[in-house]
Amino acid sequence: MGPHSTSAPLYNGPPLDDHNRTFLEWKPLFISQADGHEFTQFYMNKAYVPSDLERSILSILDDDVQVDKLKHPELYHVDPDLSEDGLAARHKVIADHVQSVKSATLKSETAKSLSRLRALALTFLNSSMVDSLRKLFSNIACPFTLYESIVSRFENNPLTSDPAVLNAQSQKVKYHDGDCLDTLLADVKSIASQYRTAMIPSSLEITAAEYDAFLWANHYMVKLMPWQRVTCVRLLLVSMGQLTPLPPDRI
DSSP: OOOOOSSOOOOSSOOTTTTSSSSSHHHHHHHHHHHTOOOHHHHHHOOOOTTTTHHHHHGHHHHHHHHHHHGGGGGGGTTTTOOOOHHOOOOOOOHHHHHHHHHHHHHHHHHHHHHHHHHHHHHHTHHHTTTTHHHHHTTTOHHHHHHHHHHHHHHTTOOSSSHHHHHHHHHHHHOOOTOHHHHHHHHHHHTTTTTTTTSOSSSSOOOHHHHHHHHHHHHHHHHHHHHHHHHHHHHHHHTSSSSSOOOGGGG
């Protein structure tokens, strides 16, 4: 994909859905196609700049100098009556100006080309998702950030996008003789860190009434977010026999 390309290639294959049913199939196919369009590094490195980007722009620098000469002929004028020293000084001034024109063009065109390539990479990534996911991530304009968000949502926590699953997992964290308490607390931390993502419905193509029902059915997750670690630590201590369980009316 050259730096002056304007047409946006689109992903061709099963799209990534919002139920985490296609991620494992989608990822290698997406990366393979992204490699073919030289987009992959835009998803892996936020500061990525193609090594040949500036080199591809060098060919237009002389053209810009010619345009500048037409616009500002006085900046290139050489008085024939100048002395030898004056003539050398004048040529030095002109050479410095030519270099400044080329530097400004190189900087401007590099920024434009990089912005264009990032936009193409973003469009390609968006084309690989269902509409509901595109809407979910519609405020992200950086291909690196968007890909990172997708991986965080689907790959890092592939089986814990359901609030009920998270709640059930937290209830299973118990201490047994010989267990490492640090490991159990790390499990608690991992579960608690996923609550916010879990509170996003698995499908965004739902009615307002369905969304309200989802929030009501899982409102306990909101309460669990700030207290889950404390509660799980208490349960761990109870299971270790180091703390008396709370009576039912106080749980």
